[in-house]
Amino acid sequence: MYQPIIEDSPGVDYNTPAHKRYQSLRFLKDYLTRWGVAVGGLGVIAAILLIFIYLLYEVAPLFKSAEIEQTSTWAQTITEKQRPLYQSMEEQAELAFSITTDGALTFSSTRTGEQKYRYSLPLPAGSSVTTITSDPSDGNLLAAGLSNGQVIIFKHAYRITWPDDKRLITPKVTYPYGESAIDLVPDSQPVSHLSISDTEDQLLITGLGDNRLNMTAFTKEADFLTEEVTLEEESVTLPEVDGRIRDVLIAPDQHWLYVQSGSESLTLIDISNINQPHVMSETDLTTSSAKVTTMTFLLGGASLMIGDDTGMISQWFMVRNEQNEWSLQRIREFELAGEPITQIVPEHRRKGFLAADDKGNVGIFYTTANRTLLTERLTDGPVEQLVISPRSNYMLISSNGSTEFWSVENEHPEVSMSALWGEVWYEGYEQPEYIWQSSASNNDFEPKLSLTPLAFGTLKAAFYAMLLATPLAIAGAIYTAYFMAPAMRRKVKPVIELMEALPTVILGFLAGLWLAPLIESSLAGIFALLLIVPIGILLFAFAWDSMPSRIRHAIPEGWQAALLIPVVLISAAIAMNLNGTIEATLFNGDLRAWLTSELGIPYDQRNALVVGLAMGFAVIPTIFSIAEDAIFSVPKHLSYGSLALGATPWQTLMRVVLLTASPGIFSAVMIGMGRAVGETMIVLMATGNTPIMDANIFEGMRTLAANIAVEMPESEVGSSHYRILFLAALVLFLFTFVVNTAAEIVRHRLRKKYSSL
Structure with missing residues (x-):
């Protein structure tokens, strides 16, 4: 059989120089486009991976254990009168302060043991x-x-000067209540x-x-x-x-x-x-036959640390019970090495502590995180003095006549999986709770770094926003794409999509300063809207269906929705005007007070209801636009074929159009949820920003994104607080990744299932 070729095509010459140049240019454009798309796609993947790697880089140090390294060691001759009873270090860990039984106050170099200063307590004659x-x-x-x-009560302090640009630390001993x-x-x-x-x-x-x-x-x-x-x-x-x-x-x-x-x-x-x-x-204080060997306060004096002869260290503090009575409770335990505990030394600025036993084992622990950071045998005999510097970056260990100076790397002991996600029993609380409170006004503060209330608040805000946005957006998309007249659709769709361009800070501003007070003063009217507006629409639909056909046919097909605009406005006005009557008749004049007194439901002005309305308004355009495009893109021959076989328009919609468009609709909902989960400004300005775990729609919350926005500018770079905020960002990142991955899997399955329609 004869097969025509390009050269035999009548009237077209593909071999002219102009056409060859055109073909070459087209091939070049195709080549560049193909590689441009490939490089762009790979660039997006690389950018996401770099973000993930950077977040991991900032977060990884949080879970690092403590590390110690011996810096120096020096011997000291000790007699009975010179036996040290107390040792400490100053802020810079350059001077070690020691008190001996003869009342000598010595300040020595922590690196060499060389005595720099010496004072004496004014001891009465013959005393020690x-x-x-x-x-x-x-x-x-x-x-x-x-x-x-x-x-004798005395105080040691330190003055720092810089002679010849070298730091000089000079100790000073004072007697605030006299030397007597x-x-x-x-x-x-x-x-x-x-x-x-x-x-x-x-x-x-x-x-x-x-x-x-x-x-x-x-x-x-x-x-x-x-x-x-x-x-x-x-x-x-x-x-x-x-x-x-x-x-x-x-x-x-x-x-x-x-x-x-x-x-x-x-x-x-x-x-x-x-x-x-x-x-x-x-x-x-102990269980079984154990005996207490040492007792001391943790930083702040709220907790007692008890060590026993089995190597166990327990934390105790006062707890108020339901009868408003105080009792001492055992909260948590730590284990060193199974030998009798000889010393427990609290850190100066954190809720951590060091412990030593009579076999030379030393451990570093943190109470709130219930974390054992290090246990190691450092000497061959019992530790006589164990000292931690005020910044917790150096420690002194005295044993067998020698003193060892160690550097300590322990930057983030406050963090553990149980502290981040589990219930923690904090000092002064009646029971374990989930709490986020990253800072306070005093130095004895116990950081409360649970991400659980923030994750809960994120899901709560997204849930109420999606509860409002999803049905309205999908229903609007269905009507716009399937029932609305094309001329009306060309006007309505751009207007709704234009809503997405509204800055969220403006929406948050309006939600916090206008919507929240409106809901507070007209709460009964807001709930009446949910009843009166649907009833008004149904009554109008019934009345419209009962009208003569000449009146109904006077409105072009697909334009009937415009008639609902005044119906909705009038119904909403009626509902809001009935607010006072409803409250006076059913709720003793104040719905908020009735909720609190009768149902025990507290009401906060900036709450989840405000967020649901404001953030739902922001999410609707996203879901509507994608879902409407998916429904409108369903091939017309499927709809015409269904109608030709006798199905009604509604049956065609439910059994053909929506099933075919379901992958796109599902993607729209998932993208909308991602927008709701990551929203910052609306929830920041309209929720009260309180990190509490309460599903009550009338209570506020704090989300992960809002918490990052609020606290990141105030956090110290490299601190535990700073890195935990990056951890919150990583949690959001992983949540979005998992949800989008699951959504993509579901979308492919839906597409595969309904592609044969």
């Missing part, structure tokens, strides 16, 4: 230092218990255990002498002109405590006195009224 304690709310305020039953020793224990008995608490109004000192607990209170009076503080002494009679007293601590708020006696018992004494102290409770 038996014990040292620090104020839990001010670590630089110390009290020295003496062998003659007296106490204060009598505490009668009959000149040695002070074996000591605790102090200093506030603006009162100084409390308690110490143990001959197994008897003694307390002295000093009321402060400040001179108005000279600002000189004078102390008015008052002896406090404490109740008897059973068993041999082993340790005693005064809470920083001077409400509680903790007395550990025997091997496992803790007596809680209420000293809020120093004239009538009384025993509140007695608590067993």
